[in-house]
Amino acid sequence: MESRKLQKVGRSTITVSLPNKWIKDNGIGPGEIVFVMVEKDGSLRILPSKFFRQEEIEEEYIVNVDECDERGMLERIIVGGYILGRNVIRIISSSRIEKRHIDEVRKIIRKLVGLGILEETQNSILLQCSLDPARFKMDMLIRRLSLIVSTILSEAMQALLKRDETLAKEAIEREDEADTIYYLATRLLLHAQRRHELSEQMGIPDILLIPDIRLMLQSLELIGDYAEDVAKKVIALEMYRDRVQEDTIRKIYEISEAVQTVFQRSIDCVFSGDIKLANSVLEMKNTLEEIAEKIMHELPEIPYLRAILSGLISIARVGSISADIAINKALHEKSKYIEDVVKIVKHILPQPALKRK
Structure with a gap:
């Protein structure tokens, strides 16, 4: 890093010289235009005019x-x-x-x-x-994807409880909707990463959150895949269903209800910034795993039964990832929910002497 001394030119104009190497690397000469952008932290960003060409290169x-x-x-x-x-x-x-x-x-x-x-x-x-990225808001896409995968899981488990094969098939078909939203949201996210000026229009105020959003999207898409697989296992189980006691089915169904709570609350606390809720979700997931493990040992040796329970636990584990993201996001944004928990103290650290030119 270099320091540069400000120079006064005329009555009110303040100038600063640009590094000679940077000028050469970007092919800039006297009289050419550069663009100055004010960043959120108050710093300035200087861009050569080549980054703002009128023509766009389409691959x-x-x-x-x-x-x-x-x-x-x-x-x-x-x-x-x-x-x-x-x-x-x-x-x-x-x-x-x-x-x-x-x-x-x-x-x-x-x-x-x-x-x-x-x-x-x-x-x-x-x-x-032909897609206008500014038409879509990322938070709406995340909530939409969350609702779709939640519906897939709900229909799969209702099919198990009611022995309704048609409902299970509807759950399987619905997974295509989840793929559609996932592909769209991921495309828009990468677009926001390349063009920072559009990120705010998509409802992404800080590009540092893009990796977290990508992880949330991948988690939700994976939940949809797991839920689809559960629905397929429910259909396959039907030929052995008479050997399964209704009390066993009820226990598995209750686990699925708890799993729904885990991943839905995980998404909610990402948007609310409630770190206590996020922590309770993670603890609930841990408890759920212990209960499911106990039930797993009690299940009879019937094909597909344990696979269904295993799929539910996988959904809980993947779904809780968003709760971890919620805590990190709240700390980064200094959410109101951290005020009584975390105190942020800034320390000024000594810096090495800068070369002045």
Whole structure:
């Protein structure tokens, strides 16, 4: 770090010289324009004009579908390009795109908000995304994803309790909705990370929170996967259901109710900043694990029964991650809930002497 002395030019203008190496590295010369941005902490950020070009460079992903010979490969490439913010994805073939690849494309774009087929020929498919990031608020997307995965779990467990296979199938189908919100939110999050000026429009006041938000999204998406798997196990259990006592089913159902409480309260305390609630959620998760372990040993040797309980505990563990995030976020933002718990004292530490120019 260098220190620079301010110089007064004329009656009121204050100037400061810029580091010569920085000027050379950025190809700046006399008379060129630089942009000065005031940061939240009061510091100044100086940007060369090349960062504010009028023209935008758009990357087009050209996917050689002939090389996507493994199952799911094309779908994952499209999802990856979408999440990374690519607006144009072109799928090409040296001859003719096979029907299985066409079906794969049509299936996945249903889950990707704003992405559609703009042009299609026998050897090319052009996908384009038209999405305005400023239209979406991150907190609403998180709450929406939380509600969807909660519904999947609730329907799966109601299906277990009522022996309703139709309800379990509805829970499985609903998982696609969770994927849609997860892909959209992740795309927007990476967009906010690249363009800080848009992060506040999306309801992200501090870019330091982006890694935490990404972890929350991944946790919720994983909960949806676990809940879907529980629903599948409920369907598979039906052929053995007459061997299971209703009291056992009731115990597992009550565990699922507690699991719902854990991950829903975890999300709530992220937004409220209530660290005591977050701590109680983490302790509740620990207690729940102990109770579930005891029940696990008592369960009869019936296929899928223990797998259902194991899935519920996995949901509790993953769901409680948001409670840890809530505590860290509250400390970072100096939430009102930490005032009586944590006192922040600032100490001025001696700094090494700066080179003056």
